[in-house]
Amino acid sequence: MMNYFPDEVLEHVFDFVTSHRDRNAVSLVCKLWYRVDRFSRQRVFIGNCYAISPERLIARFPGVKALTLKGKPHFADFNLVPQDWGGYVQPWIEALARSRIGLEELRLKRMVVSDESLDVLSRSFTNFKSLVLVSCEGFTTDGLAAIAANCRFLRELDLQENEIEEKKNHWLGCFPDSCMSLVSLNFACLKEINLAALERLVARNPNLRSLKLNRAVPLEVLQRILMRAPQLVDLGTGSFVLDHDSDDSETYRKLRATILKCRSIRHLSGFLEVAPRCLPAIYPICLYLTYLNLSYAAGIHGSELIKLIRHCGKLQRLWILDCIGDKGLEVVASTCKDLQELRVFPSDPFGAGHDAVTETGLVAISSGCPKLNSLLYFCQQMTNAALIAVAKNCPNFIRFRLCILDPTKPDPVTMQPLDEGFGAIVQSSKRLRRLSLSGLLTDRVFLYIGMYAEQLEMLSIAFAGESDKGMLYVLNGCKKLRKLEIRDSPFGDSALLRDVGKYETMRSLWMSSCEVTLGGCKTLAEKMPRLNVEIINENDQMEFVHEDSQKVEKMYLYRTLVGPRKDAPEFVWTLE
């Protein structure tokens, strides 16, 4: 019946299908739908930049306006992937620039971006509106200056946790006076900023909704900025300190008065430097906050955090440091009844543990916040009993990531592995999509995961398991698995090779410090030509020892339509 509608009608219907996965499904229904989707698709998500080439993207989706690209594997975040592994955005920008694509939005994660790429980007797309860079590297503030200067309709510049070399230029001043379209600006990851340019920029951009400052912005400037932009919805403070010497009572009073006028703030973050006695100034905002990120605020200690949290009754997402302690989490549990996402980061990952959190805090949270669906929890210890209780209290987990700082620690009460606890989580949260394990774990936990985690898409394993069976349970049972990353676990060739076809249903597999051998990887590469099996071998300065029995230090494999990549460095060997 749909065949008799003109394409425009189909297009209109497809407009309502917004998730990437649903659009992908739509395109598989029939040739007509494939064609209509192809020409009408504006937003494209590419989870692995090496799975496809820019030319093929442009050929299939000539109307693309918004592109998301991801580069390095996730474990690159933790220094497991050497520098220069890859993930360069340059070929993409060049290809898009050569074509007649009207790119408007670009979102990059874990990619290497150069100043030249940013320059080409800024000049090639007249309607370019939004640039979001997450965990990227390779560029300097010169590249930012190009973006500021040339993108006349820029609405969003969002720099999250990038490694940016800062030059002496005042890139912020490169925004022309005519630029009045900014809605979102985040430069929290920079160390310096031109304050005068910042104030002028804020003054002439009345549509600014999201502003995240860096630690170079002092409290006085923040106060003036807030005066200019009381319409902000999302605020990241920079430095929140008053010098003892300066005339602080006046500034503080002004700050308090200004904040009272900022009735729209719903997201608050920053506090990269903070004097806790200034915190009461933000209490009036706390009432309306739905997202609070204090995970960089190392200067706020437990008791002050608790006082702050007591004002935040509407919080839905909370990112915090573990200095809040179990007691503080109990306060969160009793105050933030709408809490859906909690992330507790370690304030001192290698140091003393006296401020940290344990299973007690997590159980309290689960007890008080039944809507919890996303968790990242760094803790000193965890027990099976606690996990079982959490599983029961919160059956809605979509993301569950537990990191016990001592990665092979058993349940300290029973000295058992944590198999049962995690088993309870996967069994109870039927919509679980992402899981990270830690603690002492045997093959049993993987059996549970294979049995119950039907929606699981991403699994991170470290120092866990006893035999190949563990990995096999997961590969066999988790039908929706897309990303599997394993380190320091005793899984070897027999697990790797049991079901080679599985890897074409997944985006990628990472295995480091496991038991897989070169021979096993070679076999896999031979059997599966549409996988790139990359061996990362940094140890051998000399030639690879081509012993098939040799264990592989790091292996990263991913499905691809374009064969081995041509930009691989010397220490990456793509098996054929």
Add this chain to the structure above:
Amino acid sequence: MSPPLLSAEEEGGQSNVSLVSSSPTMDCISQSGSGLKERNYLGLSDCSSVDSSAVSNSSEEKSNNLNLRATELRLGLPGSQSPEREPELCLLKSGKLDEKPLFPLLPSKEGICLSSQKNVVSGNKRGFSDTMDGFSEVKSSMYTEGNWMFQTASDSEASQSVGQGKFSGNSGMNVALSPRPSGAQPAIMKELPTKVLQQERPRGTNGTSHNPKTASNNNNSAPAPKAQVVGWPPIRSFRKNSLATTSKNNDEVDGKPGPGALFVKVSMDGAPYLRKVDLRTYATYQELSTALEKMFSCFTLGQCGSQGAPGREVLSESKLRDLLHGSEYVLTYEDKDGDWMLVGDVPWEMFIDSCKRLKIMKGSDAIGLGMYIFCMSASNMVIIHKILMCNC
């Protein structure tokens, strides 16, 4: 294969399940159908309490246990040890989460001995041994437990400490009596280090050579013997760097107040070593005194001023005077001018602004300095009271 316990308890709705601390049934279920080897890996079969089992590779089990016998630290009630383990201590797990801190140590002429009148340590704590004379043989192993923040592991404990070093992470740096075990799980540690150790070095160098930005952070506050596992805990370098920058900015040379930590030395008469506390982690004198009490209680006598009552009762003047004339302690500090002052007179903020170091003096010395009890504020009396309290 038995399903996890959860299904057995399904109640068809969400109920707020509070933590049940020890669940022997859970252990049984997980053990019964598992085919895993049950191994009482701490060798606690003689102890009254424990029903622990752990998984370990069968090939290494025997060697693990053999290695461990000599090094394991077990705690238990006085009199609960089996005779052949006279110098060793049983780990007692009562499963209670509300543990009372242990104050096992008496001041002694040299080294540290144990008092015999202390409370049971809960399962969550693997802190101090709580009995035993003639403890000096295991003194070194206790220290490698990490609870005393001694970072020099003795050679005889090298294997255990290496294992700890790999994976104890920060837990080994616990302040005395913090309720978290140092994570020494020797049997488990042994499985992995044999594999990880071989790979540790190359990974370690890779970690530092390829990521110079983060190399400086890896050993921030980590003591020398602890080897860091590359990429663990899994925190983005950016976040690690950022927190490191913040704390570096805040640790001013002269302890000038600023956001962030404010560490001052704390000494105690008769103690063989000093401690440091971060004054910014406390908001009141009460918190500080509680923390100091915990930190230094091992050096206090086994007698209590008032038995077991954690309340705020103010002792009578005469009782306080008695205590002061005894060998009890008061808390003093050195201010910016170099004068020794009694803690508690000024508002907290002013105190941390001017405090350079702390000293727990013997009461008799304090009186000798002219700080007579009648002149003290009420907060001081509470402080003294708290310091003198030892949890029997």
